[in-house]
Amino acid sequence: MTVKADTRLRRLPERGSKDLQLAHGIIDESRICHVGFTLDRQPYVVPMALGRDGDHILLHGSVVSRLMTNLADGLPCCVTITHLDGLVLARSAFNSSMNYRSLMVFGTATLVDDEAEKLRGLDMLVEHLAPGRLADLRPSTRKELNATTLLTLPLEIFSIKSRSGPPGDAKRDLNAPIWAGVIPLALTAGNPVPAPDMPADVTLPGYLKRLS
Amino acid sequence: MTVKADTRLRRLPERGSKDLQLAHGIIDESRICHVGFTLDRQPYVVPMALGRDGDHILLHGSVVSRLMTNLADGLPCCVTITHLDGLVLARSAFNSSMNYRSLMVFGTATLVDDEAEKLRGLDMLVEHLAPGRLADLRPSTRKELNATTLLTLPLEIFSIKSRSGPPGDAKRDLNAPIWAGVIPLALTAGNPVPAPDMPADVTLPGYLKRLS
Numbered sequence: 001m002t003v004k005a006d007t008r009l010r011r012l013p014e015r016g017s018k019d020l021q022l023a024h025g026i027i028d029e030s031r032i033c034h035v036g037f038t039l040d041r042q043p044y045v046v047p048m049a050l051g052r053d054g055d056h057i058l059l060h061g062s063v064v065s066r067l068m069t070n071l072a073d074g075l076p077c078c079v080t081i082t083h084l085d086g087l088v089l090a091r092s093a094f095n096s097s098m099n100y101r102s103l104m105v106f107g108t109a110t111l112v113d114d115e116a117e118k119l120r121g122l123d124m125l126v127e128h129l130a131p132g133r134l135a136d137l138r139p140s141t142r143k144e145l146n147a148t149t150l151l152t153l154p155l156e157i158f159s160i161k162s163r164s165g166p167p168g169d170a171k172r173d174l175n176a177p178i179w180a181g182v183i184p185l186a187l188t189a190g191n192p193v194p195a196p197d198m199p200a201d202v203t204l205p206g207y208l209k210r211l212s
Numbered sequence: 213m214t215v216k217a218d219t220r221l222r223r224l225p226e227r228g229s230k231d232l233q234l235a236h237g238i239i240d241e242s243r244i245c246h247v248g249f250t251l252d253r254q255p256y257v258v259p260m261a262l263g264r265d266g267d268h269i270l271l272h273g274s275v276v277s278r279l280m281t282n283l284a285d286g287l288p289c290c291v292t293i294t295h296l297d298g299l300v301l302a303r304s305a306f307n308s309s310m311n312y313r314s315l316m317v318f319g320t321a322t323l324v325d326d327e328a329e330k331l332r333g334l335d336m337l338v339e340h341l342a343p344g345r346l347a348d349l350r351p352s353t354r355k356e357l358n359a360t361t362l363l364t365l366p367l368e369i370f371s372i373k374s375r376s377g378p379p380g381d382a383k384r385d386l387n388a389p390i391w392a393g394v395i396p397l398a399l400t401a402g403n404p405v406p407a408p409d410m411p412a413d414v415t416l417p418g419y420l421k422r423l424s
Contacts, residue, residue, distance in 0.1 A: 177411065192395050
């Protein structure tokens with residue numbers, strides 16, 4: 001059993017490149033994150049798509065989104081990404097657990113307003129969510145770009161928690177006639193469902209076959 | 213395409229039983245939630261296991277957990293549960309999206325300190341996370357129960373957002389020779405991994421075969 005929990009909110013230079021690589025891996029495997037923020041003392045947690053540009057998380061949304069505006073204005077946030085990797089079934093409820101990898105990133109987001117940077121960031125988002133997709137899409141129009149807000153959040157202050165491996169039962173429980181172990185869990189892709197309004201001669205591209 | 217977003221924080225009586233059924237369904241399919249709270253003006257978002265007891269979300273943790281203590285003391289929280297159901301691949305980046313179901317519950321949690329209620333709640337958590345498991349486990353000891361905090365959060369003020377169905381492309385894009393549609397995504401169970409310290413004659417029970 002491996003339980004890693006370093007929840008001290010240390011800045012990146014104190015953490016080292018190994019932690020940063022772990023953080024990159026957790027982000028790169030994920031298509032959504034949960035963004036936490038506080039308004040009028042009320043905490044909110046909102047699911048959002050995400051991407052990564054080096055040591056920054058990319059978030060996007062509508063320019064009319066109040067959340068996007070607040071985040072761009074420097075509202076402190078916490079972006080958490082979690083992979084549930086398995087159910088850890090011990091002989092007792094108490095020692096039962098979950099295998100997971102979780103990254104919490106703290107800070108304030110920054111609006112990307114340089115046009116070339118914004119284009120590049122939005123392209124990275126597309127490729128993060130569906131690798132290979134970008135080359136197939138028509139270029140975004142200026143109107144579409146103007147309707148979209150792009151934010152970056154630096155991977156500077158973050159915390160990684162994870163658990164992996166078999167259950168950690170008490171010694172006195174080990175000989176009980178109870179099945180114990182891990183049920184692995186993973187987000188998996190099913191068979192692609194073509195849009196009903198697609199011309200009949202368009203076939204599924206290779207990069208989407210690999211997804212499923 | 214169906215996009216449902218009712219983010220007004222209405223109390224349950226105004227929402228009706230249909231919304232409550234939707235909320236139950238989102239909870240019952242999920243094994244983790246993301247709990248948001250604010251400490252010293254800093255928002256936090258922490259993944260946690262969850263269960264359901266009627267119209268209440270069940271959360272549990274160690275009695276020495278600072279988060280559990282703060283929540284039991286009435287720290288306002290937001291519990292969000294999200295199912296990512298698919299990638300919605302439109303002909304443009306702008307109209308690409310995700311299919312999902314998300315529930316946000318707002319409020320303050322309550323400590324379950326009645327012993328019988330706590331036992332019942334923890335049993336419900338076990339059955340929520342791995343249906344059928346409870347009957348196999350040895351009873352929890354008093355020491356284990358005393359080391360565990362159980363909290364309930366009422367499904368009173370909540371918001372449901374979801375999207376389903378095919379991409380909603382602009383008319384001018386429909387005849388482009390670009391594959392469009394949905395790549396379904398689901399959290400699926402893999403082959404059970406037996407604990408290395410299990411007696412050789414213990415076999416996988418039926419309720420776990422059905423999980424995978």
